[in-house]
Amino acid sequence: MDDAGNLYYFNEPTNLRKKIDHIVRVKEDPDNSSFDIQPIEGTEQFFYDIYSLIQENNVLKISLKNLWKVHSYNQEYISYLLGSYSKDEFKEIAETYAEPILEDVPNNQLFTALKIICSTLNQHLNATDLSLFLNVTPSYISEEIKLLDYSPEECGIE
Amino acid sequence: MVTKNEVPAAIEGREISVIGQNIKPVGGPKKLPETDEVVYQLKADRRAESTIVKENLPKMWRFKDYSCLDDGDQIAGKQMWGLSSNFIGIGDLEVGTGGRTSAHPGQQLKIFGTCCMVLIKGYKGPAIDVHPKNELLKVGLKS
Numbered sequence: 001m002d003d004a005g006n007l008y009y010f011n012e013p014t015n016l017r018k019k020i021d022h023i024v025r026v027k028e029d030p031d032n033s034s035f036d037i038q039p040i041e042g043t044e045q046f047f048y049d050i051y052s053l054i055q056e057n058n059v060l061k062i063s064l065k066n067l068w069k070v071h072s073y074n075q076e077y078i079s080y081l082l083g084s085y086s087k088d089e090f091k092e093i094a095e096t097y098a099e100p101i102l103e104d105v106p107n108n109q110l111f112t113a114l115k116i117i118c119s120t121l122n123q124h125l126n127a128t129d130l131s132l133f134l135n136v137t138p139s140y141i142s143e144e145i146k147l148l149d150y151s152p153e154e155c156g157i158e
Numbered sequence: 159m160v161t162k163n164e165v166p167a168a169i170e171g172r173e174i175s176v177i178g179q180n181i182k183p184v185g186g187p188k189k190l191p192e193t194d195e196v197v198y199q200l201k202a203d204r205r206a207e208s209t210i211v212k213e214n215l216p217k218m219w220r221f222k223d224y225s226c227l228d229d230g231d232q233i234a235g236k237q238m239w240g241l242s243s244n245f246i247g248i249g250d251l252e253v254g255t256g257g258r259t260s261a262h263p264g265q266q267l268k269i270f271g272t273c274c275m276v277l278i279k280g281y282k283g284p285a286i287d288v289h290p291k292n293e294l295l296k297v298g299l300k301s
Contacts, residue, residue, distance in 0.1 A: 073186035077245075087247055094245065098187040098196040127278050128201045128239050132185050138201075138239040139222070139276040142165065 059116045063133040070132055073097040102135050107144040110134070114141070159230035167233045167277040168225040171210035174273050176240070178206030179262045183246045184239070190220075195272060198245040202238040204262075208275035211268070221274045235280035243271025 023046050027036040040046075073094065080090035105113075117133050118125060127138040134141075180203040187196050202208070209232045214220075217227045221241070226233070252266040 070186050077183070081248060091245075094187050094198070095196050098189045100189045100191060126203070126237060128184055128203075128237065131239075137276075138278050139166075139168070142278050 055112065056116050059113045060120065062113075062135075063117060066133055066135050069097065069099075099135070101137055103137060103140050105134070105136060105140075105144075110136070110141065110144050159228065159232070160226050161232040161234065162226065162277065162280075163234045164280040165235075165277050166222070166224050167235075167280065168222040168274060169208055169210050169231050169233050170219065170221060170225040170227055170274040171213050171229075172215065172270065172273070173210075173212040174240070174242075174269050174275055175209045175211050176200070176202055176206065176238070176267045176269060176275060177208075178202035178238070178265055179204040181206070181246075181251060181265045181267050187245070188241070190272070195243070197241040197243055197272060200240050200242060200246060200267075200269070202240075202275075203236070205234075205236060205281075206238045207232060207234040208238060208240070220272070222276060225274065233275060233277045233280075235277045237277075237279035238275055239278050240269065240273065240275035242269035242273040244269065 021043055023040045023043060025038045025040055027038070028034075029036050076085075076090065076093050076097075079085055080087075080093075085093065113134055114130055117130060127141040130141055131138040180201075182201055182203075184199045184201045187198050189196055210226070210229055213227055213229045219225050219227070246267065250267060254263040255266045
């Protein structure tokens, strides 16, 4: 994730798997003054468990940052609608919140991010709602999901 | 004049009329790449129609390469999302004019400047307005 809260994923560090082959438990045996080594599991499963947690954490951080920006802007918008600001004053304030829309998220990562958000909230959301979490356009979400041959329902999209 | 009601479809123009039943501002303002122009997002859910009232001069694509660009071109569907140079201000949204059905008074909005509307979810053919009275007539419970 970059400082602006845009969606950014690290690439899967494949070289990590090459370095480690097995996760093992090393236990000292004081009587024989030796070590007992027991394999626990292969690196691959261990790696994916950790990787999925990091990825989930990353997506939720991005979502929180983006939603906070939207929330802050909405507070100003409500103030304008209640008459606290004139149209020109609000326009100046709104411009400070303007940021570019991201449209170069790899589609498989976008799919994962959508799955994480929908499963966290445990409800179906439409593409416009999901775009707020990830700062991508709704049309990009619907187009990319279609390219992956997933049905919108599989991603939790209404 | 073209009318599209299936994805992918979009329209771009200087002035666009949006008629629907759930027109709302959505998210924060966005900066367009290259020009840094600030635009505001909006969405129209349930049933919505968007029509180009004034076309772009010069007539060219800015957002989607499949956008319709001529006066009167229209998109219609269940979900729509768009951008406009102007945010939805007090009194901009008219209720009870366009898009009226038996179940909803309908909403109408005109967006100006740099604007586009993109169809997110379409439908095949216009949505049928089912009035309870028509339903009763159909099953023969009302004369």
